[in-house]
Amino acid sequence: MSIFGPTGIELSYLIASSLFIIGLKRLGSPATARQGNTIAAVGMLIAVVVTLLDRNVLNYEMILLGIAAGSVIGAIAAQRVAMTEMPQMVGLLNGLGGAASALVAVAEFWRLLGTAAAVPLEATITTILGVLIGGVTLTGSLVAFAKLQGIMPGAPITFQLQQPFNLSLLLIFLTGSAYLIVEPHNVPIFLGLVGISLLLGVLFVIPIGGADTPVVISLLNSYSGLAASAAGFILGNNMLIIAGALVGASGIILTQIMCKAMNRSITNVLFSAFGSGAAATATEGAQGDKVVHSIDPEEGAMMLGYARSVVIVPGYGMAVAQAQHSVRELADQLERLNVSVKYAIHPVAGRMPGHMNVLLAEANVPYPQLCDMEDINPDLDRTDVALVIGANDVVNPAARDNASSPIYGMPILEVDKALHTIVIKRGMSAGFAGVDNDLFYKDKTMMMFGGAKEVVDKLVSEVKQL
Numbered sequence: 001m002s003i004f005g006p007t008g009i010e011l012s013y014l015i016a017s018s019l020f021i022i023g024l025k026r027l028g029s030p031a032t033a034r035q036g037n038t039i040a041a042v043g044m045l046i047a048v049v050v051t052l053l054d055r056n057v058l059n060y061e062m063i064l065l066g067i068a069a070g071s072v073i074g075a076i077a078a079q080r081v082a083m084t085e086m087p088q089m090v091g092l093l094n095g096l097g098g099a100a101s102a103l104v105a106v107a108e109f110w111r112l113l114g115t116a117a118a119v120p121l122e123a124t125i126t127t128i129l130g131v132l133i134g135g136v137t138l139t140g141s142l143v144a145f146a147k148l149q150g151i152m153p154g155a156p157i158t159f160q161l162q163q164p165f166n167l168s169l170l171l172i173f174l175t176g177s178a179y180l181i182v183e184p185h186n187v188p189i190f191l192g193l194v195g196i197s198l199l200l201g202v203l204f205v206i207p208i209g210g211a212d213t214p215v216v217i218s219l220l221n222s223y224s225g226l227a228a229s230a231a232g233f234i235l236g237n238n239m240l241i242i243a244g245a246l247v248g249a250s251g252i253i254l255t256q257i258m259c260k261a262m263n264r265s266i267t268n269v270l271f272s273a274f275g276s277g278a279a280a281t282a283t284e285g286a287q288g289d290k291v292v293h294s295i296d297p298e299e300g301a302m303m304l305g306y307a308r309s310v311v312i313v314p315g316y317g318m319a320v321a322q323a324q325h326s327v328r329e330l331a332d333q334l335e336r337l338n339v340s341v342k343y344a345i346h347p348v349a350g351r352m353p354g355h356m357n358v359l360l361a362e363a364n365v366p367y368p369q370l371c372d373m374e375d376i377n378p379d380l381d382r383t384d385v386a387l388v389i390g391a392n393d394v395v396n397p398a399a400r401d402n403a404s405s406p407i408y409g410m411p412i413l414e415v416d417k418a419l420h421t422i423v424i425k426r427g428m429s430a431g432f433a434g435v436d437n438d439l440f441y442k443d444k445t446m447m448m449f450g451g452a453k454e455v456v457d458k459l460v461s462e463v464k465q466l
Helices: 005-026 033-052 060-080 083-115 121-149 162-182 187-205 210-235 238-261 266-271 278-283 297-305 316-321 324-336 355-362 373-380 452-464
Strands: 309-314 340-345 370-372 385-389 420-425 445-449
Touching (some): 005 238, 033 238, 083 121, 083 355, 121 162, 121 210, 162 187, 210 238, 210 266, 238 266, 297 385, 297 452, 309 324, 309 355, 309 373, 316 324, 316 355, 316 452, 324 340, 340 373, 370 373, 420 452
Parallel strands (some): 309 340, 340 370, 385 420, 420 445
8 A cells, every 4th residue: 555545646647647748749859858858757756756655565675776776787878878879778778678578577477377266367468468569679679789789790681481480480479378368377388478579579670681770779669668558557557558658659650750761661671671682782883983073171171161051961970980069160160251051960860860969969059050851951952062971871862863772762861952062981881771872973072081070170170271
């Protein structure tokens, strides 16, 4: 029995849920994202405190030990994990969330087996769902983490009859689930379902290419929310049900945004093994006798300094080099020369939506200068210089002009329409999609080879002298 009473607990959960919704709404804009994160965190604090004061929670020593261990690990991770590794961290957190939900399902089912003559039907069904979604989320997220971290190959891993094999496993799981509903005391069947769910998570993610892995992480984020909701139904906890549903819905929305930004369906992402064949073939001999025009930072500074308008396109290369502060300094110097500066943000620039927004916010770039793809594209043909820093696939004209390209139809930032385009890149290598970039060979494109931070710092130094 809680010191708040049942009504007090439910009211507290209602307040926490409201704060979650308000926080999510505020997270929709870079200008209010920090405030939204704080509001949602306060909601979670209320939910945790009320749950801990519930007298149904007895072992406070273990809870405090878990809080201490989690706080230490979280603080260290927050300090050490770079922004470029954020998708990997999200993947791990998804996996841990799925594991927690699956463990709750297993523990509660085990408790019911020992205390009740007959396990309620609804408890069996919710437990099966919790095990399936939680198990798939755990192992799938670990595989996604390993792909992005380079622990295992990022290329799709496929084998003959892969989809029929996966379907057979799913049918076996469903058959076992039906049997367990009739005979819930059959422990070997239950453990078999746990094992199959873990195996399905691995088989679900290994055919996904590295370029599509962030989309899968977003989808698994949704799964972790659904697993939490299932755990809420198992425990009869409304807070878990609501919070899990919010995470599940937001994860699905984010996944849809990413797929739309690549002009691909979620089924194509999950089942096409993108990057294993067509993309690789498209790059062979792509350069041929094409001409690449390169310039040095001094020439680049002259082009930028005497332009009327410059659009900066940040990409994953800028993120890896941590060049956002140098980019902001370059923009400040250009504005000193009365050059209009804007930033063009593609929805999937980097590895996750919002990746570039967060990096530029770290450098205190004014929010009004950040322009979405739909807003900036109509202005690019009136832009003097488009400065591409470490971006690749999101500015590749082949997505617009070459029907045989694997990325054909993907919305891009049309920087090739600017009067001049400067591309800062270490070399001529392809992007995540494994497709050669036609932009690099355009007559109006000038390449500046080198690391993003090193080159931008040189540009800053040269522009200061104008």
